Amino acid sequence: DTGVSQNPRHKITKRGQNVTFRCDPISEHNRLYWYRQTLGQGPEFLTYFQNEAQLEKSRLLSDRFSAERPKGSFSTLEIQRTEQGDSAMYLCASSLEGYGYTFGSGTRLTVV
Amino acid sequence: TQLLEQSPQFLSIQEGENLTVYCNSSSVFSSLQWYRQEPGEGPVLLVTVVTGGEVKKLKRLTFQFGDARKDSSLHITAAQPGDTGLYLCAPQGDYKLSFGAGTTVTVRA
Numbered sequence: 001d002t003g004v005s006q007n008p009r010h011k012i013t014k015r016g017q018n019v020t021f022r023c024d025p026i027s028e029h030n031r032l033y034w035y036r037q038t039l040g041q042g043p044e045f046l047t048y049f050q051n052e053a054q055l056e057k058s059r060l061l062s063d064r065f066s067a068e069r070p071k072g073s074f075s076t077l078e079i080q081r082t083e084q085g086d087s088a089m090y091l092c093a094s095s096l097e098g099y100g101y102t103f104g105s106g107t108r109l110t111v112v
Numbered sequence: 113t114q115l116l117e118q119s120p121q122f123l124s125i126q127e128g129e130n131l132t133v134y135c136n137s138s139s140v141f142s143s144l145q146w147y148r149q150e151p152g153e154g155p156v157l158l159v160t161v162v163t164g165g166e167v168k169k170l171k172r173l174t175f176q177f178g179d180a181r182k183d184s185s186l187h188i189t190a191a192q193p194g195d196t197g198l199y200l201c202a203p204q205g206d207y208k209l210s211f212g213a214g215t216t217v218t219v220r221a
Contacts, residue, residue: 004154033208042200042211043155056207091154101145101209103154 004104006092012110013082020078021107025094029102032075034067035091037106043091049075082111115139118201118212126220128190133215135184135201144184145209146175149198155211158186160204191219 005024013019025032031050035043046065047057052072060066064082069075079086087110093103115138125131135144143162147155159168161177161184168175172195174187188195196219202209 031207040213042202042214043209045208045210048207093154098204098207101157103156105152106154108152 004092004094004102006090006104006107008107009105010108010110012112015082015084015111017082018078018080019082019109020076021090021092021109023075023077023092023094023104025074025092026102027073029094029096029100030072031095031098032069033093033095034075034077035093035103036061037089037091038087046077079109082109084111087111116201116203116210116212118199118215120215121213122216122218124218124220125191127192130187130189131191131217132185132187133199133217135186135212137182137203140181141177141184141203142181143204144177144181145202145204146184146186147200147202147211149200149214150196155198155200188217191217193219193221195219 007022033048034046037043045059047060047067049069052069064080067077089106089108091106095101117136119134145160146158149155159175164181165179166177172189176185198214198216200211200214202211
């Protein structure tokens with residue numbers, strides 16, 4: 001297992017377009033998290049899954065943001081009708097019952 | 113709401129010097145993690161501290177957890193350019209990490 005994988009690494013999109021990011025966690029890990037990081041700040045929690053159940057999503061920034069983990073393996077984060085303020089690094093992490101947190105390299109989103 | 117403060121915000125030193133960065137909170141941490149993040153990459157876990165007064169060493173890095181578990185520090189001895197990065201502390205809650213804004217460390221060769 002090579003760690004947490006995120007794709008794409010970079011995404012440039014026009015304002016108003018929809019984007020989807022993918023995260024493949026470490027296979028033994030049952031928890032998967034999404035964070036957002038803007039310049040000069042630490043990562044900000046968005047949502048998390050335990051297996052396929054999304055147990056916390058109140059921190060998703062608006063109803064334009066949604067996340068899925070359909071079979072308890074990979075996850076996707078979708079942003080609809082992107083805005084310039086959505087430009088940020090989107091990080092995925094996984095853990096086993098809250099231990100052994102491992103982050104991916106992130107997806108850098110630029111909305112123009 | 114737990115207020116988390118990391119200081120200093122920026123630190124630039126010459127190779128071979130020592131440095132210390134701090135993480136302070138208004139609340140008690142149950143446990144605290146330290147991460148290092150390089151530009152364009154995700155954070156990498158350095159250490160988890162759990163017990164008040166705990167000291168952990170990782171090669172040239174020394175981590176201290178305050179007796180009251182409201183503060184922590186990271187000390188780097190004889191810093192090297194490879195230590196350059198954003199150092200983040202994060203108390204661990206029931207299901208998430210809550211990161212501070214971090215300290216950006218630059219080690220000049």
